[in-house]
Structures are given as structure tokens and as C-alpha cells.
Amino acid sequence: MSHQQTSKPKSLLKRENIILFISGLVITFIFAFPLYMMITTSFKAESEVLAIPYHWLPHEFQGFNNYIAAFDIAPLGLFAFNSTFMAVIDVLFTVFFSALAGYGFAKFDFPGRKILFWFILVIIMMPSQILFLPLYIQVRSFGWDDSYAGLIIPGIFNAFGVFMMRQFALSLPNEMMDAARIDGASEPRIFLRIIFPLLAPASASLAIIIFLFSWNNFLWPLIIIKSEQLRTLPLGMPVYTQPYLGQPRWAVAMAVSTMAVLPVALLFIFFQRYFIQGLTMSGIKG
């Protein structure tokens, strides 16, 4: 931090800019390189995956051969379907019931509200590792072991979603609801026609993080699913790190990884603001 002679502030600023830019470039390179490697390797021939010196771009460009080969090694389409099915149901249920409960907590003074809201906060803070074993025994006792019901139902509600929706619902003006009440609208109708649409921006953020969480979830599917045809993508993917027909298939594994990241990447590209908002509010990763 040298003290500046203020005669040429512009050139000083420029030098600072260059230092900042280069530092930014270096750390961005370090953090982005693994994903760059994933995408480029998915188009490489297996023989050049570990080539030294490193191939920055495929030398023997494979087109989509690795992507097609991925479907021969395992029922990847089925895994993708299961993941999508689970994520869509999780998102729909979580968003709707979180909005409903968040509205209930924010705008109604019913007896026991405080205690029930504390209860929600405690559930949010409960580490999932504590839960997975007794929850498995519970779900098994319902006869849902190794089934869609067991895979999906324990994840359809999310306590953090309730908390987040309550925060947003608090800021909604009471006048609109009261006006509708005086007009004789029923409470469910007020929620569906007035409140739920007003909560749309919050719903978008919540939908994105629930999708991310559900799509990326590994531990619960690992425990509850045994049959290959019920596997989700994260559960089916480690197969690709094993040699297939005696051959390592890293290029194929990278193609599968690229496909698994694609839906999340599209959400990120098109809804970046909601994405970042949801992510920074939730504190979930992995």
C-alpha cells in the first residue's frame, strides 16, 4: 500500500486493474479448469485422455461417440428419467406447500404459531446424516424400500422452503387480502388467486434450489434403491469410473458427467439471478 503521488491517477488505476485482472484470471482458471477438462475430454478418444503433454483440445475429435456409447454401458436414459421424475415432483410439492405454510405463518395469528415456527427452524438445522438411518427403517416399515415412493416421498417437503416463503410472505401488503375478504373471497381462493402469484419470484428461487438439491442428491437414493431400473443419475454414474469390457472409459464418464450437469447449467444460464439468490439463501451444497 504505497502512498500515491496524485499526478497521474489514471495510469496508476490501470496498473491496479491489470494486477486485479491477472489475479482474477489465475483463480478463475484454477476453478474452471476441471469443468473445461470434463467438456473437452468428453469429445476425446480414450487413448488421449491421459496424454502428456496435455491435449487442450481433442486431437482425435469423436463427435458425440462417447455420449452414444454411454447409453450402451448402462441404462442412462432410465437414470435420467428417474432423476427428472423425482426432481419435478419434489419441486412441485415443495414450492406449493412451502408457499401455503409460509403464508400461514406470515399472515395468520393462530394459537401455537410461535412454537410451530420454532419447530420448522429446528428441522432446518437438523443434519441429514442423523436422519438417514432411522428414516430408512421408517420408510421400509411402510413397505417403500426400493420403490419410487420410498425414493421420492421423504423429500417432497422442505423446511427451509417454508422458512424462505414466510420471509417473502411477510412483506406482502395486508390490504389486498382484506379487500378480497370484504368481497367475500374464501381463504383458499385468496391464497390461490392472490398470494401464490405474488410469491412467484420467491417460488422461482426455491424451485431452482430444490431442483438442484434433488437432481444432485446421492445419499438417500443410495440407501433406498437397490434395483438398477430405479437408479437416479448420481447413483448410476459411478459405474462409469469402472473399466467396461476391460477398458477404462474416462471419455465416456466425462460425457455422462457433462450430460448430468447440462440441465443445471441451463437453469443457471437462463435464471442466473434466481439461481444465485436461492443458493446464497439456502446454504446447501451436495
Added chain:
Amino acid sequence: MNMTQVEQLSKPSIVSRLFGESLFARRRWWGLLFVLPVIIFFVIFNVYPIINGVYLSMTSFTLLRPPVWIGFENYIELMQDRLFIQSVLVTLGFVAGATVPVWILSLLAAVLFFQRFPGRDYLKTVFYTPVLPSLVVISIIWKVLLHPNGILTFALKPLTGMPEIRWLNDFQLSPISMIIVNDWATIPFFMLIWLAGLTGISKELREAAMVDGASRLQSFLKIELPLLRPTALFVAAISTINAFQGFTLQWVMTPDRGGPLNVNTTLGLYIWQNGFVYYRMGIAAAASVILFGIIILVTALQMSLARSDQFSSD
């Protein structure tokens, strides 16, 4: 809020709340009805299983026959199990590597991306792309990067002189590899959290400090850093809780799911192995309870350290 306070004054009795003719008195019950679905769900799928888990930790249970009460025997057995003790130490080591370095590096990255310079927004967006892939995808990518003859070995060859580094199969190196991968995956996420915290600090405050002749570094240490305390608490708590639950990276990347020689068997893996490979549910439940206790203890410690903080009152 005003409306509900008026209601409370005019309709104090529970009976009149239940059966009162007033539009407002009756509508409060809708609130309860709206929160009831999620409450019932959490009782069935969270509260009951956790209580049941504590009970099961005091039983001998293999899924085949009903649980048999054995008191604290599982806990005594765990204390005598060298693998359990080792998994506690493995977890603590992983937590150490997945917290302090992450806090510092993610804060530094946030401070860098908080400055204004050409191309910042593009670099920042690319920098936080590691928040996108799942831990399974991250594990698979890093299995390629950490191949004994892979790119990382090659990149470090001028320093190490070694043509082959067994990143994942060496019993001393692989826990460090796990921390490297974890930190790579989590630093961009925590950078976003810090950045949100920095953005929340008013510009006027910073400019006032500059006018008073404070250098950038002084202004950061004296003004920004203290104001970032709520953010710091959040980063510390979330990263610690997540690290204690370390599981996926070790499961996918290490040989024998926690190897070699169980140097990567975290508590999460220990519980999973006992519960779902050996079907020793009682032991696994007891280990879960202990993990829970450790997490509560550490989180409470962090909270109490931040207690003097003027911002923790919300």
C-alpha cells in the same frame, strides 16, 4: 399485524375463537390449516424417525428380527472399536481441512471480485461454475484429474520430479486429496455468500473511511471485516456442519469406499457401512447419535464465540 392485535383484544376466549361469528376470528384457523400439511409431514418423516433412532441406538437390531433392548452396550462397543475411533479422527481431519482454508480462500476471492476491474463480471461468473455439478460428478471429474499419471501429476512434475503420484491410493496423500477436491467444490459457493455480505455493507461507510485517510487494507480490516460477522458465522456454521457429514467424495473416489486402510472412512461412511453393508442397525444408530452430538457441540461453540456480536440478535 395490527389487525391481529385488535382481534386478540376483542376476542380473548378460545371458545369464541373457535365458534365466533367474526370474520377475522374465524380466519385465523385457516392459518393453522395452511401450515398443518408440512407440520404433519415433518413429524412423520423427521421427528419420529429421530426419536426412533435414539431408541434403536440402545438395541440390537439387524432388520431381520425386532429390536432387542441392550441399554448402552452399543456405545460401549463403539468406544472399544478402533475403526470407530479412527473414523472420528478421519472426520475431524477432514473438517479441519474443509473449514479454515475454505473460509480464508473464499473470503480472499470475494474481496478480489468485489473490486472493480475490466472483465470482472465474466471472470466471476466462470469462477463460480463449480457450484453447478453434483458431488458425484465432481468426484468423477477429479478421479481423472487425480489419475496417478494425470494432469495434476504432470503439472507438479517440475516441483516434485515424480512421474507418478498416487493421489487416491496413497494412505498419507489421499486424505489431503479429499480436502483439495472438497475445497475446490465449496470455495466458489462460500465466495458467493461473502460477496452477498460485502455488498450489504453501505458504500457511504467505506467512503467515509477513505476520506478519513484510511488505506484500503485498513478500511477492510477495521470497517468491513467486523461488519461481516453475521456472514462469517453463517459461513463457519454451514461449512462445519457440511464437513462433518462428509461422505460422497470419499464413497466415490477412494478405493474400497473409505480406503486405503480406512484413512478416508468418515463417520458418515462408518455409519453407512455398519447400517447398510453389515446391517448392524443398532451400532450405526449409536454412531449417528454420537455424530449428532459432536455437530451440536461444535455448532453451539461457534454460536457462543459469536455471541458478543451485536448482529446475532435476530
